[in-house]
Amino acid sequence: MSDIKLAEAPPGIEGSGFFATSFEKVIALARSHSLWPLPFATSCCGIEFMATMGAHYDLARFGSERPSFSPRQADMLLVMGTIAKKMGPVLRQVYIQMAEPRWVVAVGACAASGGIFDSYSVLQGIDEIIPVDVYVPGCPPRPEAILSGVLKLQELVRNEPLRRRNTPEYKELLAKYGIQ
Amino acid sequence: MGKISNQAVLQKLTERFGSAVSIPSEPFGLLTFETGKEHIIDVLTFLKEDPELKFNYLTDITGIHYPEKELPIGVIYHLHSLYNNVRVRIKVFLEERNPVIPTAVNLWKGANWMERETYDFFGIVFEGHPDLRRILNVDEMTVFPMRKEFPLEDPNRADKKDFFFGR
Numbered sequence: 001m002s003d004i005k006l007a008e009a010p011p012g013i014e015g016s017g018f019f020a021t022s023f024e025k026v027i028a029l030a031r032s033h034s035l036w037p038l039p040f041a042t043s044c045c046g047i048e049f050m051a052t053m054g055a056h057y058d059l060a061r062f063g064s065e066r067p068s069f070s071p072r073q074a075d076m077l078l079v080m081g082t083i084a085k086k087m088g089p090v091l092r093q094v095y096i097q098m099a100e101p102r103w104v105v106a107v108g109a110c111a112a113s114g115g116i117f118d119s120y121s122v123l124q125g126i127d128e129i130i131p132v133d134v135y136v137p138g139c140p141p142r143p144e145a146i147l148s149g150v151l152k153l154q155e156l157v158r159n160e161p162l163r164r165r166n167t168p169e170y171k172e173l174l175a176k177y178g179i180q
Numbered sequence: 181m182g183k184i185s186n187q188a189v190l191q192k193l194t195e196r197f198g199s200a201v202s203i204p205s206e207p208f209g210l211l212t213f214e215t216g217k218e219h220i221i222d223v224l225t226f227l228k229e230d231p232e233l234k235f236n237y238l239t240d241i242t243g244i245h246y247p248e249k250e251l252p253i254g255v256i257y258h259l260h261s262l263y264n265n266v267r268v269r270i271k272v273f274l275e276e277r278n279p280v281i282p283t284a285v286n287l288w289k290g291a292n293w294m295e296r297e298t299y300d301f302f303g304i305v306f307e308g309h310p311d312l313r314r315i316l317n318v319d320e321m322t323v324f325p326m327r328k329e330f331p332l333e334d335p336n337r338a339d340k341k342d343f344f345f346g347r
Contacts, residue, residue, distance in 0.1 A: 085318045118333045118340065120325040121317060128336075 007033055013114070024162040031075070031101070032157040033063035038074030040094060042081030045108035045140040049080050052143040062150055071097040076153060079128075080140075082110040083123045095130045096179060100165050103157065104133045105149050109139040132172055186211040189233060189266060193322035212269040216282045219282035220257075220272050224287055227259055227268065235259040235268065241284065241294035243302035247328045253279040255304055265274055274304065283308040 008027055011022025022031070031149035039049055053059050053067060068074035071094045095104070106126050112135045114124035116158055126132060131158055135147035164170055174180055186206055190213070193201045196212060197219060204213040215223050227235040239258035246252050251273035260267045283306040284291040295306040296315040303324035306312055314321065323330050333340075 011199075020252075085321075086316075114334065114337060118337055120321075120330070120332075120334070122334075123284045123338045124334045 020175045027162060028158050028160055032154040035062075035064050035076040035080050035103070035154065035157065036066050036068045036074050037064045037150075038068050038071055038094070038098070040079045040091060042078060042083065042087065043110070043120050043137075045111070047081035048140045048143055049078065049107065049146060052146045055145060056068070057143040059147065059150065061144055062147070062154065065151065071095075072099060075102060077102065077104045078107055078146075079104065079106040079111040079126050082115065083116055084121055085123050086121075088129050091126060092179075094130050101157075101160070103133045104130060105134045105136060105152055105153055107140055107146055107149065108137045108139065112116055112137065115139060129178060129180075182261075183264040184233065184261075184266050186266070187191055189268060192230065192233060193223070193226075197223060209265055209270055212270045212271065214273065215275060217272050217300060220255075220270070221282050221284065221287075224257065224259070224284055228287055230282055233261060233266075234263040235261045235266075236263050238284065238288040238294070239267070241291060241298055242327065243298045243304055245302060245326065247276075251271070252276045255298065257284070262309065278305070280305045280307055280335060282306070284287065285309055300324070303327065317338050 004157075005140060009019070010025035012019055012025075020105065035148060039046065041047075041049055051057060061063075064076070071077070071079075075098075077098060088113050095102070104126075106112045108120070111126050112115060114122050114141070118124070123129065134149050134153045138145050141149075149151050171180075185269075186209070190201075190204050195287060197215070198293060199218040200215055201223065202214050204211065205218070206212065225232055226229065231344050237260040239260050240256075242256050242260075243252075243256040246254065252263070253274045253276055255272045255274065257270040258267065265302055267311060283295060285306075285308070286294065291317060292310070295309055296312060299306060299309075299312055300314045300317055302322060311321075
């Protein structure tokens, strides 16, 4: 008997030969266990992410088997490192190129708030230009912290209503950032 | 040690330019002097093309801002004679409002980006420069960030406010 733990099935009605639950919950469950990451690494947090992807910490255990280096096939944008103001439009462009649904994790103090670089040339947190779902603190955060951030994001994804991306609140949020 | 002493360099300069070359000093053995923006290109040309001195290499052009001085904006040239292994530093001070100085691009092609950088950070206009625009900062920036009146820290930053630290 293997000790592999399967994801728990969402609540539903079970009988002999059938299992009924809502589409929304199944999709959310599937999405949360196959988040394809797009690493946007600019500095030391990126090095920590490399460790996170590697065999020892193994991000693939959580369904992020395939780091995507094209934004168009990615679900989860991981921004790791200092984003200079000159890099801002590039990051925004990458975010816009991602297909819905898309999530953003700001890894490390610099991506979250500018970190120690309180200066004219550095963006004071990526949430000035794109919406962020999960912030991972640390300078740089350990791989465990990055994993914890991904798990937190999985939780968000699992509980996200299927139609959230069509709601006026969500459109308003994007409009606030001048996207679409 | 250089093949020519600092004294010899300075003597040649004063012979040629007289009082246009002023306040010579030698901090850490580096000959430093000031001149005016009317003379700077002549001084640079002389240093570069004099058959004995041959300051053929422009190490750097940068700026400085001393708000309390009468002429607060400075442009600083570092020259290096690869033939004689001697360096000099030349300072030119300009008025704060509309600082203009002639370009050195005609002497050294490498001055192009150095002058763009100095313009980017200090707002010093190099007259005759072929393409004077920002080089390192974002194009939309409206200030010259190395000027002292520009606050070092970003005013939009909220997470360093005192109340987060019980102050």
